[in-house]
Structures are given as structure tokens and as C-alpha cells.
Amino acid sequence: MKGAILLELRVKGLIVRETLLGETDKLLSVLTSEYGRIPVMAKGARSIRSRYMTSTQLMCYSELTIYKRGDRFWLREALPVETFYAIRLELDLYALVQYMFDVCCEVCPERHPDGAEDMLRLMLNTLYAVMTSKKTPQLIKAAFELKAAILSGFAPDLAQCADCGSPISENAETTLDLVGGILRCRQCSDRLAKTEMIFAKMSEKKSTAIRIVSPAVLSAMRYIENSSIKRFLSFNLADEFTKEFSSTCEAYICSQIERSFTTLEFWHEIQSRYSSEF
Known part of the structure; x- marks a missing residue:
């Protein structure tokens, strides 16, 4: 009926x-x-x-x-x-969570149960971390972005150089191709940079989005990639690397899903406002 x-x-x-x-x-x-x-x-x-x-x-x-x-x-x-009432009392935390929800909705289409259990666990663990302030909001945000990308099938290859195949050691500075999700050793990165510089002069096009990644940030990214959802925030990163870690993970997920978010822009505005006040 x-x-x-x-x-x-x-x-x-x-x-x-x-x-x-x-x-x-x-x-x-x-x-x-x-x-x-x-x-x-x-x-x-x-x-x-x-x-x-x-x-x-x-x-x-x-x-x-x-x-x-x-x-x-x-x-x-x-x-x-x-x-999660405590989050509602802090504008910057509430804005951060709204951005995370936008990411969640982007990578979890409606009525598609595949991967939903893991994404729900990630969201709940992240919300508890934000509410209890176990890590800084910047660190939580970055770890969430990378883990969400990994769970959604956008895991970067962080083991070896994509060009020459040599392993990337824990102490080596490397570069991350944000679009390809691959690492390059310093030697291959320098070679590519020279090639792209010549190509850019000939075509007047911008080069591929690439980020230099410090050993400390690479180590944190590798931990998140290999950790369980329950333990994905159980790592330490020195304060001087937080900005690099945050910007790298943000740029990576936005490149992979090919979009940004107004909620992300709003969160950055709030962060800038707070920074100017203190």
C-alpha cells in the first residue's frame, strides 16, 4: 500500500x-x-x-x-x-568540527555503507580528542585529514621514492607529490624540479603541487598511516613542526578530493583572529 x-x-x-x-x-x-x-x-x-x-x-x-x-x-x-557539549562552547573548536563533518560528507556518499564503520569510529575518536584537548586542534585536524584520506582510498605511498625505488630513510628530507600521493628522494626531486622549470618556461604553466616534507613530519605521517583508528593520535611531534604537518595534510586531502571548503576557510579566519589577539 x-x-x-x-x-x-x-x-x-x-x-x-x-x-x-x-x-x-x-x-x-x-x-x-x-x-x-x-x-x-x-x-x-x-x-x-x-x-x-x-x-x-x-x-x-x-x-x-x-x-x-x-x-x-x-x-x-x-x-x-x-x-560533545564542551565543543559547542568554543568557537574555534566548533568551527573545526564543522569542517571535519564537511570532509566526512565528501568522502562518505549517502547510502553507501562501505567503509562507514571505520569513518564513524574515526569521527567519534576525533571528537573525543577535540573535546578533551589531548592534542592541539592543529595536530588533531592534520591527523584526521590524513587518516580520513587513507580510509577513503587516498593513501599516499610513504615507503619509497616513486621514481628510483630507493627506500626513504627516517632522517632524509623528501618531497610529497600532493596529486600523485607519492614521495621522491631529494635527488629525484631536484632532477624533476629542473625538468619542470624548463617545461614551465616553455608552456607558461605552473609546476605540479609538491611539498617538502621534513623527517619529523614524514615520521608522523607514517605512524598515522600504519596505526589503528583507536591509536591514530598516539604520536608526538615537536611544536616547531606542527605548522608544516598541518599545512601538508590539509593540502594533501584537498588535492586528493579536488576541492576546498568554506568551513575550512572560516576556521583559518578564526585562527588568524585568535593569533592577532594573543
Whole structure:
């Protein structure tokens, strides 16, 4: 029968996006381990009388009872598991998390469950780290960007030089090709730079996006690539390398998914504002 309830589910999910509809409704984008990222219509969720107003907020990890009618999921009940309330009190942290949600939505298309369980675990671990301030926001952001890229199939090859095949030692300075996701030793990098310089003069085109990577940053990137999601932040990096690490991981994921985000630009604006005040 048209309009009949086809399926009812109880799932735990993280609300990674919300679209306001009408005066009191929301369309939620919920990341679940079983079904991937799914759209859920929450009627009346914004009403002050709604019994699930808190549990349907952005960034809330909730237990949801949903039902499917037609081709859409609808919310029946919602109970909060973790609201990550402390993050909401700090503008820079809240802005950072909004950017992370945008990355999540980009690499996790709706209704595609493959890899969703790992991405949900990564998001939850990252949110707990942001909330408890176990690492600096810059360090957490960079580690999240690289791990999200890896889980999404954009893992860089950090073991050896892509041109000559020689292993890259822990003490060697190297270069990372942001588009190809490959390393080059210093000798091959210098050779390529000369070739590209000649080509650029002939064609008036810019050279490939390449970043010089210090041994300390390469070591951190290798740790993240090989670590479990539970332990991906369990590394140390000296403060003087944080800026390089942050800019490298940011440039890498943006190059791999071929886009940037307004939420990322907003977070950088907040960081600049905070830096000028202190």
C-alpha cells in the first residue's frame, strides 16, 4: 500500500549535517556503521516542545529509531548517547568540527555503507580528542585529514621514492607529490624540479603541487598511516613542526578530493583572529 511503513530500524548514528526545513523540521544526515550516511527527516525536531530536540542536534551521537516510508527515512524516537557539549562552547573548536563533518560528507556518499564503520569510529575518536584537548586542534585536524584520506582510498605511498625505488630513510628530507600521493628522494626531486622549470618556461604553466616534507613530519605521517583508528593520535611531534604537518595534510586531502571548503576557510579566519589577539 502506498505510504505504508516498509522498515523500522534502531541504530546509533552521528549527526554530521542538518538542513532546516519550515519552522520546526530538520533533514538530518546521520553517519551509521551499518547503513553508511543516511538522510533522516525529523518532523518538529526544532520545536522547544520536541522530546528529541537535543538528540537531533548537529554533532550529537544518538540512538535513533527510524522507519522507512517510500524512499525516505523518518525519525520516530531519539536518545542522546554523547552530545560533545564542551565543543559547542568554543568557537574555534566548533568551527573545526564543522569542517571535519564537511570532509566526512565528501568522502562518505549517502547510502553507501562501505567503509562507514571505520569513518564513524574515526569521527567519534576525533571528537573525543577535540573535546578533551589531548592534542592541539592543529595536530588533531592534520591527523584526521590524513587518516580520513587513507580510509577513503587516498593513501599516499610513504615507503619509497616513486621514481628510483630507493627506500626513504627516517632522517632524509623528501618531497610529497600532493596529486600523485607519492614521495621522491631529494635527488629525484631536484632532477624533476629542473625538468619542470624548463617545461614551465616553455608552456607558461605552473609546476605540479609538491611539498617538502621534513623527517619529523614524514615520521608522523607514517605512524598515522600504519596505526589503528583507536591509536591514530598516539604520536608526538615537536611544536616547531606542527605548522608544516598541518599545512601538508590539509593540502594533501584537498588535492586528493579536488576541492576546498568554506568551513575550512572560516576556521583559518578564526585562527588568524585568535593569533592577532594573543
